Amino acid sequence: MTAPSMTASSITASAASFRAACLFAIAGIGMGIGMAASHDHTLMPVHAHINLMGWVSLFLFGIYYRLHPALETRRLALAQVGLWSLGTVVLVAAVAGLHLGYPAFEPVAALASLVVLAAFGLFAVLVFRSGGPARAPSPLMTPAE
Numbered sequence: 001m002t003a004p005s006m007t008a009s010s011i012t013a014s015a016a017s018f019r020a021a022c023l024f025a026i027a028g029i030g031m032g033i034g035m036a037a038s039h040d041h042t043l044m045p046v047h048a049h050i051n052l053m054g055w056v057s058l059f060l061f062g063i064y065y066r067l068h069p070a071l072e073t074r075r076l077a078l079a080q081v082g083l084w085s086l087g088t089v090v091l092v093a094a095v096a097g098l099h100l101g102y103p104a105f106e107p108v109a110a111l112a113s114l115v116v117l118a119a120f121g122l123f124a125v126l127v128f129r130s131g132g133p134a135r136a137p138s139p140l141m142t143p144a145e
């Protein structure tokens, strides 16, 4: 049996992004189905944020990291994915609380939004520092001679 190319302790930034994105998508889509079935759209902003911050944004981060292999094992990139995921979970929980009529969640939402901003700041630093071109095209994409 061949050894796995990636162990749990050496997860890459793109793999972490894609996995987290899938979990958020399952939650977001499940919630969308629940809203549609119940005709109760009170928590529609929560559904939208889970899907757009959790599924779409994380998937886009993952694509960027996959295209820039030098970033894949950088701790800063893994920290960025973790911080973004954590911020998203707390933000959507706080937004849910607010839409359910609990104004006490406002400071939580404010704090979480700063965490999300910090996570995006980290991503921006990585993008600006990674500078060079994305990885060379795969041989599979080389035009026929």
Ligand code: HEM
Binding pocket: 028, 029, 032, 033, 034, 035, 036, 041, 044, 047, 048, 051, 052, 055, 056
């Ligand atoms: C089975 C999958 C899904 C179902 C059943 C579903 C269902 C819904 C429902 C019932 C609403 C409320 C519409 C309203 O009150 O006007 C909604 C809103 C929304 N959904 Fe989904 N959704 C699904 C997947 C997704 C996905 C994958 C995304 C994004 C990637 C998404 C993004 C949004 C956004 C941004 C809104 C807010 C739209 C607005 O402001 O009018 N949804 N969805």
